[in-house]
Every structure is written in structure tokens, then in C-alpha cells.
Amino acid sequence: MSTAVRVRALTKSFGPRTVLSGLDLDIAPGEFVALIGESGCGKTTLLRLLAGLDTPDGGDLEAPPERMVVFQEHRLLPWRRVWQNVAVGLPREAAARALTEVGLAGHLDAWPVTLSGGEAQRVALARALVREPRLLLLDEPFAALDALTRIKMHALVRQLVAAHRPAVLLVTHDVDEAILLADRVVALRSGRLAAEHRVDFGGERSRRNPAFDELRHRLLAELGVAELAETR
Numbered sequence: 001m002s003t004a005v006r007v008r009a010l011t012k013s014f015g016p017r018t019v020l021s022g023l024d025l026d027i028a029p030g031e032f033v034a035l036i037g038e039s040g041c042g043k044t045t046l047l048r049l050l051a052g053l054d055t056p057d058g059g060d061l062e063a064p065p066e067r068m069v070v071f072q073e074h075r076l077l078p079w080r081r082v083w084q085n086v087a088v089g090l091p092r093e094a095a096a097r098a099l100t101e102v103g104l105a106g107h108l109d110a111w112p113v114t115l116s117g118g119e120a121q122r123v124a125l126a127r128a129l130v131r132e133p134r135l136l137l138l139d140e141p142f143a144a145l146d147a148l149t150r151i152k153m154h155a156l157v158r159q160l161v162a163a164h165r166p167a168v169l170l171v172t173h174d175v176d177e178a179i180l181l182a183d184r185v186v187a188l189r190s191g192r193l194a195a196e197h198r199v200d201f202g203g204e205r206s207r208r209n210p211a212f213d214e215l216r217h218r219l220l221a222e223l224g225v226a227e228l229a230e231t232r
């Protein structure tokens with residue numbers, strides 16, 4: 001497959017509520033796509049379809065079977081130690097390597113209840129990446145974290161994705177997060193992709209770069225909230 005994800009004319013309704021109505025999306029191998037859109041527009045619905053957790057009503061959807069999801073909540077099993085959560089069916093050494101990569105080499109034998117929110121999400125990332133997925137689906141994985149932890153997680157995700165090169169779909173409310181992490185940002189509105197932007201700055205990818213602010217403003221305008229965002 002020359003694309004990791006290929007979606008055509010995808011439709012999904014819940015009872016009378018049409019959530020996705022003819023959505024097209026391609027994600028190339030190793031590409032990082034961020035999906036933004038207002039609450040309830042169908043972001044998680046699309047992610048669940050790509051994860052195989054739900055079935056579409058119509059259209060075509062191709063996604064690799066080697067796919068892993070990280071949710072907003074860590075979903076660790078409380079009765080398994082950290083390494084056992086990461087390495088279900090794999091040797092302890094595989095978990096140790098993955099946990100070292102996320103900075104938790106010292107927590108292999110810890111119980112999930114003893115972890116901070118940020119640490120638990122690191123374990124969730126290790127659990128996903130230890131399987132070397134071709135597609136990594138991230139559903140607001142940092143939304144419940146405090147701002148400082150989120151900054152650290154952004155840096156970690158950039159590092160992990162550069163090392164493992166999965167295709168990534170990140171669902172987020174956070175336009176800044178989308179621009180900081182993704183190769184391409186797509187906006188979902190009225191059941192379809194309403195806009196897309198390649199994040200292709202000359203120079204560093206940071207809030208200090210004027211191109212960052214320019215793209216941020218365009219995305220907020222496309223989501224219909226630019227003026228509200230400017231007048232806080």
C-alpha cells in the first residue's frame with residue numbers, strides 16, 4: 001500500500017444524526033496528520049472507524065491492521081505492573097526497551113495507581129509503540145494533562161515518532177498542539193474535511209516563528225472562532 005490510510009466517501013450516522021457525510025482522507029506512510037474541529041463534529045468517530053472499533057455505514061476505508069490507539073485516559077490495567085501492561089504477550093526486555101524510550105526505565109515494576117497522569121500516558125505510548133504499529137491513532141492523549149506536562153509530552157511524541165516513523169492521526173481540540181506536532185493539519189466540519197494545511201515552516205517549528213501565528217490564525221478562522229480567540 002502506498003498510503004497508510006485511504007478513506008473515500010466515508011459515511012457514519014448515529015440514529016438520525018449524520019456525523020460523517022462523504023469524508024475523504026489519505027495519510028502517507030510516516031506522515032503525521034492532526035485532525036481538529038469543534039466538539040461533537042465527529043473526530044473520535046473517524047478515529048474509532050480507523051481503529052476498527054466501529055464500522056462505517058458507507059464508503060471505503062483502508063487502514064493497516066498494525067494499528068494502535070492511545071486514548072485521553074491511559075486505560076492501563078490496574079492489576080498488572082507497568083511492564084506487564086506494556087508487554088502483553090511480549091518479553092519483559094521488550095517492555096523495558098519501550099519504557100526506557102519514554103523515560104520510565106525505573107518504573108517497570110510499579111503499579112499503575114502509583115503513576116502521575118503524565119507518567120501513565122507515557123506508559124500508554126510505550127504500550128502502543130512496542131508493537132511497532134504502522135498507524136498510531138492518538139485521541140486527545142494530552143487533553144487531561146497540565147500545561148507543563150503537556151509541553152514535555154509534545155517533545156517526547158516528536159522524538160518517538162521520528163524514531164519509529166508510524167503514520168499518525170492525532171485528534172485534538174488544541175490548534176497549537178496540531179501545528180507543533182503535525183506534518184499536515186486537517187479540519188473537520190459538517191461531516192467532511194473542510195480545510196487542510198501542510199505545516200511547512202522555514203526555520204524552527206515553534207511559537208516564536210511568525211509562520212506559526214499565521215497558520216494558527218487561519219485555522220481558527222476556518223473553525224469560525226478567530227475573533228473570539230483574539231479578544232480574550
Ligand SMILES: Nc1ncnc2c1ncn2[C@@H]1O[C@H](COP(=O)(O)OP(=O)(O)OP(=O)(O)O)[C@@H](O)[C@H]1O
Pocket residue numbers: 014017019037038039040041042043044045046173
Ligand atoms: N455511540 C454513539 N451513539 C450515539 N451517538 C454518538 C455515538 N458516538 C458519537 N455519537 C455522536 O456523534 C457526534 C460526534 O461525536 P464524536 O465523539 O465523534 O465527536 P468529537 O468531534 O470527537 O467531539 P469531542 O471533541 O467533544 O470529543 C456527537 O453528536 C456524538 O454525540
